[in-house]
Amino acid sequence: MGSKEKLNIPVLNEVLKPVASENKEFAVRFKNSMRSNVPLLDLVLRFILKQKGKKIRPLIVLLSSKIAGEINDRTYRGAVLVELLHTATLVHDDVVDEADKRRGFPSINKIWNNKVAVLVGDYLLSKGLLLSVTSKDFDFLETVSQTVKRMSEGELLQSKKTRKLDMDEETYFKVISDKTASLIETCCVVGGLSVTDNTQYIDALRSYGNSLGLAFQIIDDILDFEGNSKLFGKPIGGDIKEKKITLPLIYALQNVDKKESDSIRKMIKKGSNDKDVRFIIEFIERNNGIKMAQEKAEQLSERAKESIQVFPESESKVALESLVEFVVKREN
Amino acid sequence: MGSKEKLNIPVLNEVLKPVASENKEFAVRFKNSMRSNVPLLDLVLRFILKQKGKKIRPLIVLLSSKIAGEINDRTYRGAVLVELLHTATLVHDDVVDEADKRRGFPSINKIWNNKVAVLVGDYLLSKGLLLSVTSKDFDFLETVSQTVKRMSEGELLQSKKTRKLDMDEETYFKVISDKTASLIETCCVVGGLSVTDNTQYIDALRSYGNSLGLAFQIIDDILDFEGNSKLFGKPIGGDIKEKKITLPLIYALQNVDKKESDSIRKMIKKGSNDKDVRFIIEFIERNNGIKMAQEKAEQLSERAKESIQVFPESESKVALESLVEFVVKREN
Structure with a gap:
């Protein structure tokens, strides 16, 4: 969550x-x-x-x-x-x-x-x-009901995968698209629908919202492994303790052999203490998990900015571009 | 609930x-x-x-x-x-x-x-x-959103009154109208709207649903004081134990002086054991609480049946009348 x-x-x-x-x-x-x-x-x-x-x-x-x-x-x-x-x-x-x-x-x-x-x-x-x-x-209702449905589906899918610890990259993106990006997408679509019925514009805004939402969640998941999250009283590695497998860990696990990845999964499954969490974070860093996740977030943020290039230049366009920058560069 | x-x-x-x-x-x-x-x-x-x-x-x-x-x-x-x-x-x-x-x-x-x-x-x-x-x-959506709102409001109102033990007759009817009758009303309205835009018919159905729902809830609250509820594994006097003040108790409290009603409220407030519950049920019976609540439910069931007299005779009309009868006469 x-x-x-x-x-x-x-x-x-x-x-x-x-x-x-x-x-x-x-x-x-x-x-x-x-x-x-x-x-x-x-x-x-x-x-x-x-x-x-x-x-x-x-x-x-x-x-x-x-x-x-x-x-x-x-x-x-x-x-x-x-x-x-x-x-x-x-x-x-x-x-x-x-x-x-x-x-x-x-x-x-x-x-x-x-x-x-x-x-x-x-x-x-x-x-x-x-x-x-x-x-x-009624146009708002359609997108909003769909979003409420997707948000609960996303959470339930993550919940299931959390128990089984079998989260893969594809499922991770499905989860975060539903549980987080869907609402950001809806904000963009609702804003657009309120002023225009130009479908090219609406599609551009939907795509912007989706990419921004995905990037946001990836950064959020990266920050869970880093010190600054502490400002918010959230413990480092909280996701690991909750057995949530997020993108940095998924990438790191892809980069090692089955034996090593099985032993990491086992460690998470049994419930990790602080020492285990530190070990797993080092494992992720050593195997480029955080770096690869960061790159993915940056790709998505580029995609978000590209999406809105259909619009003429304006202060609002600059603001939406700055928001993307800010999301990927934030430290908490 | x-x-x-x-x-x-x-x-x-x-x-x-x-x-x-x-x-x-x-x-x-x-x-x-x-x-x-x-x-x-x-x-x-x-x-x-x-x-x-x-x-x-x-x-x-x-x-x-x-x-x-x-x-x-x-x-x-x-x-x-x-x-x-x-x-x-x-x-x-x-x-x-x-x-x-x-x-x-x-x-x-x-x-x-x-x-x-x-x-x-x-x-x-x-x-x-x-x-x-x-x-x-969209006509369904309007009635249904209103109902979801009323149901949560009704439950929250009851919850507040439960803490304060200051439920009176008027508030009781507001609570059960929102938490129980609103959905039955909606069933009737949605059914009607699906086949007709005759507002006299829709109003008649709404009124039927409201009266039926209220009668249903009153009977439900009466049954909480009676043995048959046990069939469903619900303990007798469960509402009293939860400090829920329902119609039979409200009527009984109206029929005694302040001193006696204060002592009953006090007993409920401190948390009632089985002996207290038996005492309170006897108090309710002695002061006509159950009888008066039963009469109220019967009045409402008559009102429900009258509401649908605008419709010509049909098997469905008889069925809706039977449903009312059944609700007030049921024993569990």
Whole structure:
């Protein structure tokens, strides 16, 4: 999971600049959508609002619409929709991960309980859908329902492979495409659809979102092996301890003989202590796992930038390009 | 919760009769919708299918459409939609209730874990929505999104009142209307919408569904105080132990002075053992709580039957009337 909850990279000024005022308008609308007449629900919603994620997804919606046309009411609804959906998945993730903390705050299931977390997640999801239904944004609904489906499928596929430890490169890409990239893709598509029906533009934005999302997740998985993740209280090698096999390890395992790869798998399977984790990270570095994964992320980031070359030059285009750069170069 | 998972009353032959063949067609379509290419997901879906609930909700969809017109493709999609949605809430309820069993089978969160249960629930929900989106059943989507929202609100409202023990009659009806009756209402509305745009018919069906749902939940709450519930492995007075204040207790508390009602609330608040539960049940019976709740359920069942008097006589009408009778007279 780590992934989804963390597309909260400090937003570069140049990424925000072309849509700074629109982003404020979004914030007001999102806040208004996080209200309820049910007191307990309202309390939880206020608690969530206080946490102030960086809200990168609605920002992607805004930029994806501005690159292709003029931001309008539908764009804002799309931005609110993706953020409601994202928030719903975060709240459900708390149950899933049995997380005690989220962005430095105690998690909802910790303060209240799993019941509240599951129900609030369901509520947020339905709230987003209702927003689209009542405004007749049926094109948004199609992409968003597909995304909710893909996100749960991706997580379940990873979960299965985690148990069996038989994750390969192809499956890894299927997992991260579904669990992480699908929502970024949806942000781009929803932003585009709100301003244009030019299919070349929509396809370009979808492709940008997919490549950006994949690159983001690969970097996230690399950072799990590196020290800086510690800033966020996430232990180094957390994925290995959870028996999650990610791209750097997949590449390293491809580069050694069966005997060596079997012994590494065995070590992970039995449950790794800190010493084992250090050993495995050294194994990955020695066998070029991190380097190869980094190269892959860079290829994808190039592909993302190429995707949007169909658009004329604009501040928004530069911003979307900077966002890609930032994602692959970030250190936490 | 107990409620929602248990609208699995043995279906009377006369209720099923007018739509027996259509019900078989529904079963085939539902089974087909419970498939996935993700192996773990497919495994869980097959496991769910094996449990064979009585599928009363799709039956209500079928009858509600046949009473108002001719069953068609949209009717079946509506029936599959409500059953997918219902199944999603059951799976999420398992997490919420930390249930170990469901219909005599181990629960999904018991065999797999909370993660799988939350994700499979999200998957089923999105699967249902996608079915409606891709078929452009936007009228279904509107009622269904509203229902998902109401169901989570109702549960959260009950949860809050459970902690504070300040449930009154008005709030009780708000809770059961949202958490239980809303889905039954939706079954009726979806069935109706699939065959007619006559608003008098749709309103009649909505009203029928609401009254039936309320009556159902009241009876469910009465049965919690009676022996027969034991058949389902639910302990007598389970709601009291969970500090849930339901209608029979609300009525009994209304019938005594403040001193006596405070002492009962205190007993519930501290956590009731079996002896306390017996004492409280006797208190409820002595103060007419069960009798008054039963009368309320009967009034609602009359109202349900009156609601559908706008329809000409038909086998389906008789079946919907029988269903009401059955709900208030059932003993488990």
